[in-house]
Amino acid sequence: MSSKLKTARALALLQQKLEKDGRADRPRVSVCNGTACRPYGSNPVAEAFVTELEKKGLSGQVEFKVTGCHGFCERGPIAILEPGNLFYQRVRVGDVAEIIEKTVLKKEVIERLLFKDAGTAKPVSAQEDLPFYRNQRRIVLGNNTRIDPTSIEDYIAIGGYSALAKSLTELNPEQIIEIVKQSGLRGRGGGGFPTGAKWDTCRKAPGDIKYVIVNADEGDPGAYANEGLLTGNPHSVLEGLIIGAFAIGSHQGYIYVRNEYPLALKNMTIAMEQAEALGLLGKNILGSGFDLTVRINRGGGAFVCGESTALMASLEGKPGEPRAKYTHTVERGLWDRPSDLNNVETWANIPLIINNGAEWFSKIGVAGNSGTKIFSLTGKVNNTGLVEVPMGIKLREIIFDIGGGIRGGKKFKAVQTGGPSGGCLPESLLDSPVDFDSLTKAGSMMGSGGMIVLDEDNCMVDTARYFLNFLEEESCGKCVPCREGVKRMRQILDGITEGKGQESDIQLLKDLSEHLQDSALCALGGSAPNPVLTTLRYFHDEYEAHIKNKKCPAGICKALIKFSIIDEKCPGCGMCVKTCPSDAITFMGKKKPVILDQAKCIKCRTCYDICKMGAVRVE
């Protein structure tokens, strides 16, 4: 790699050179090797491409890239081919030679590898035409398909670090903060605090030493938007951080990465080394006289470590325990010095805002909620993955247009947003906009972008119990309301799902909820009631059914359900007999209904799920 870049102009020249060398006219193949695609075998697929291209002597003529997450993880491993923006899904090693032979060399489309629209059953060839992508606005995640995350040249070739150059040479810190303020960017880590205002307070806070920190702890179960960015485009986060440090007047940055993210850690470490080697990080960045050192830290391995004060305690080497925030961390944070903490996604938006302007950004989304938001769309939808949408989009559009609706033609019941302490929203709210304020008003929250879709087979009391159980285990245990109260709430919910619920339980749950919101030390405890309050509010009938009628309408709570065979529907195929782990079903001969012995049944649901005839009844 070349030596340090000493001016903004040197960076611009390098960019032009790299762009030219990249020869956009060459055929291009980019294979996703993100965390979700790996278990599907993306690594061997990528290797097969390298070997095949070499074997055919095409290495120089075809641009081949192994990239981070493309978003549509459900369909991995994924290969995107240019020209044509062809989207091949579920690619196997055995497909690679054919792809090169037919598509790369002869520009033929292999129909078998295309995505087929669930509704029309028609194959779609271009990525941008897929329903999953068509309705998104991928300003932050989009570049993942264009760059090898371990190559700073790739990032620079598409204009990377030009926002940093602009910030250091054309803007002063106050101007940068003003642009961020004007853009309306709000923190993507959950609270939605205006980023520009936060930077401003930190800049103005007294003290020579200040810190900038990336919150990459992402502890929400099932959420991986931050990981997708860190592994797929680490330089975008780093560039945002350097710009922020310059604006705030900080010379020391930290990246706090969740312990379970080895690939993110690796790619970010590589990115930092590369940036330093090019003079984009470290001393005298781009010859501007501005210095910034960045350290990468592994997370403390607990959900609560993502909370700002706990995170800072953990960075100081202390136990990751929150403390009271009556003096804000922007004034007294890490080692009692002014500290600005922002989420990965917040930082990654900064270069875009600097390059395209505050007005461009504020026009995406809706008033008061500008820009896009990345969600980890999971659960009972057809298309799961990382989706990036303009703020203000309707829940329905995300779940049905992008997510392709509910799996197996089942009925939608609820969508859980905001991570474990978010809330469950019902069908009647599907047309409400997805933004910080609307979600909070509905009793849920944005959180760091988890979105779990639930269908008719989910019991809402059981769902609330599941999240409370998670929060009980993740409570740091420091303060009484959360340590004792969340446990009590979980116990009450346990009782209801076990058929031991009493009518007075509802009031007690409400009282405990109010108490936690009022008195818990940190937002983990303060927001822990959300799963209970939203299910009580929107699915009250399910609580009633459990408590009064001792019934679980969704057929989930074991103590309240019974499996039986609908004789008229059972042709005696015996599928259930073979799979029942408890030998509770007996084969009675062909064309005779099987017999289910309820005394032996352990209510595992296997027979219900396996029976193609719908002959197993759950009630």
Added chain:
Amino acid sequence: MSESVSLTINGNKYSATKGTYVLQVARDHGIHIPTLCDHEAIEPYGACRLCIVEVTRGARTRIVTSCLYPVEEGLVVQTDSPRVVENRKMLLNLLLARCSENQVIKALAREYGIEQPAFRQEYWEKHNCIVCGLCVRACEQVVGVSAISLVNRGISKEPKPPFLEKAQACIGCGSCYYVCPTGAVKLEDKNGVRHIYNWKVAFRLKKCSKCGIQWAPEAQLTYIRKKWNLPSDFFEICPNCR
């Protein structure tokens, strides 16, 4: 020069030094706020939440812990508003369910009119501890030896010696025992030996060469002598005989 601010507590005006904690100001004026994790010699921690009060600043009213909330100009404080009392009641109910036999907690619960506990009782011995962290903080901040720490999280959090074995650094001073609000630290001086059962330690007590009373753990006296560079016979006689 420290700045003085005026604030209102329960309808009465007071002035105080800016930045002082609300709890301190209330105490200075004889206003009682119940606490379980606060001690004048130890940094406030904010764990028991019993000291909550309602504060109003401008249009915003909220619940805060008075042991950690710094006073500021124009602050309006309610130490016993209905909302505060309801929250204290719930706190005490939760604590009562945890340590149903503890006299301190029972007395507090009675004071707040709790007759029928809201939750199933779960009494077992170790749950005299309410995890206020005072023992750990006293040992660290006052004694300076950090012999014990809070381990685990959530409902399993508790003060423990390192590796759950004998607390090697402990000097037997008993500070943890004195600060514990619920009597959960079990200390006993018997047959010339001090036992602190929670930390699995036992110390020989020093005998006064004049009156013969066993007055302090030898380990503690050695620690103090070394710290202050005192002569080796300094603690031969007890303070009473000196």
